[in-house]
Amino acid sequence: MLDPSRVRGTVVDRLAPLREDQRAIEGLPVRLVVSLVVGAACLSVMLNLVNGVGGLAAAEVDVRPTPEVVEAGPQELTLRVVDAEGDPVSGATVIVDGGTASLDGVATAKTGADGTATVSVDPQLGANQAEGTLTLDVKPPAGGSYVDRRENSHVLVIQG
Incomplete structure (x- = not known):
């Protein structure tokens, strides 16, 4: 049988480096901002293409x-x-x-x-x-x- 205190200690020991790693906290907002800017630029280009097509307008x-x-x-x-x-x-x-x-x-x-x-x-x-x-x-x-x-x-x- 497994000793629950031993298993718990192993999981805690494995998660300890992740708690001290600050890169994920800093990197996530930067990635979101980059994705948002790229998405907005693509949307702007697509809307300009659709507005430029006169055949679709009634x-x-x-x-x-x-x-x-x-x-x-x-x-x-x-x-x-x-x-x-x-x-x-x-x-x-x-x-x-x-x-x-x-x-x-x-x-x-x-x-x-x-x-x-x-x-x-x-x-x-x-x-x-x-x-x-x-x-x-x-x-x-x-x-x-x-x-x-x-x-x-x-x-x-x-x-x-």
Whole structure:
């Protein structure tokens, strides 16, 4: 049988040099700092490479209605779809739906080469309702680098 005091003494004797060695305490923070600096530099280089690639970026589209304020009743709306720089976007589908004003269904149109589309709508306001809105949505053309993530403009409908 092993004597527990003898085994314990052996382990303590083996760990004694490690307790007196100060290199591990000093070396660990230096290694962590070097790793952190190298990692941050690599991350910076990778982010610059990704930002430099223009093919991965998607342009936000927006709808600009004309007129922006209409009276209740049958109306013709001209809707111009533009990208972030204000250039026209052709082949986009524009959807007009009732917001706080009501419509009989949904009106859709596709933009032409000049980025405009015309829709016929007949917005109605409820009883005791002085104003309402029509919501506009855009489905960007397929195969393009366009997206519609932000909220688009609204058309204000007022009582005539």
